[in-house]
Amino acid sequence: MAANPLDYEQAGELKFGQVGIANLRVRTLDPERLGAEMAERVQRAPKLFARAAVVLDFGGLSRCPDAAQARAVVDALHAAGVLPVALAYGTREMDELSQAVGLPLLAKFRASYERDGESEPAAPPPRRTAAAPEPAPAPAAAPARAAEPGLMHVHPVRSGQQVYAQDRDLTVCATVGAGAEVIADGSIHVYGALRGRALAGAGGLASARIFCREFHAELVAVAGHYKVLEEIPKDLLGKAVQIWLENDKLHLAQLD
Structure with missing residues (x-):
């Protein structure tokens, strides 16, 4: 018997793209205060913030909140009129928290904060002994790649x-x-x-x-x-x- 051609069709086509989701970095673990701030933003600009998707970033806190505290923040934001959709990726604790509250992790929302004012520390020069030979001259630097046009x-x-x-x-x-x-x-x-x-x-x-x-x-x-x-x-x-x-x-x- 011939297979039904519909069996080979996808019920939903999944694609990944760039989306403009707001990142809310929590600096004070105070659900009531966070909810009041977001409610004010929604009231001031409802076309932008009402039912807006936000990613929660707890990386600005001294410790990772527990599941009850995170749920309280999520509930406060829902009451304010915005929709928490994910947690910003951080540590293994954040991974466990995301599972406890039922929200996924989005790694890219950590990137800009990690780069702010930070630079890679310079590696210390290699130690040399009196008997060590002089290092070979460094090869000529490769020409810089042309910047990608806008x-x-x-x-x-x-x-x-x-x-x-x-x-x-x-x-x-x-x-x-x-x-x-x-x-x-x-x-x-x-x-x-x-x-x-x-x-x-x-x-x-x-x-x-x-x-x-x-x-x-x-x-x-x-x-x-x-x-x-x-x-x-x-x-x-x-x-x-x-x-x-x-x-x-x-x-x-x-x-x-």
């Missing part, structure tokens, strides 16, 4: 669409519509109206900037520091604007 996007980014430039800058030669999202590990240049969200320095690059010709953004962020439209001076709306990070504070200024 991503150029020439079409409008429409509501619900997302454009991500991994490890490079992003240039959009059109409008970013309301409800659309542009993300870059480097800087973002929008040669049109910016009405959606723009997140530069997504991998933690604090020197990244955002430039746009006509500013109406729902949200802008550099290296995780963000502002929503309600927090932005009204005199910048419709103007050419640049956004940058300085001393952990997001700045916006009109371009000349």
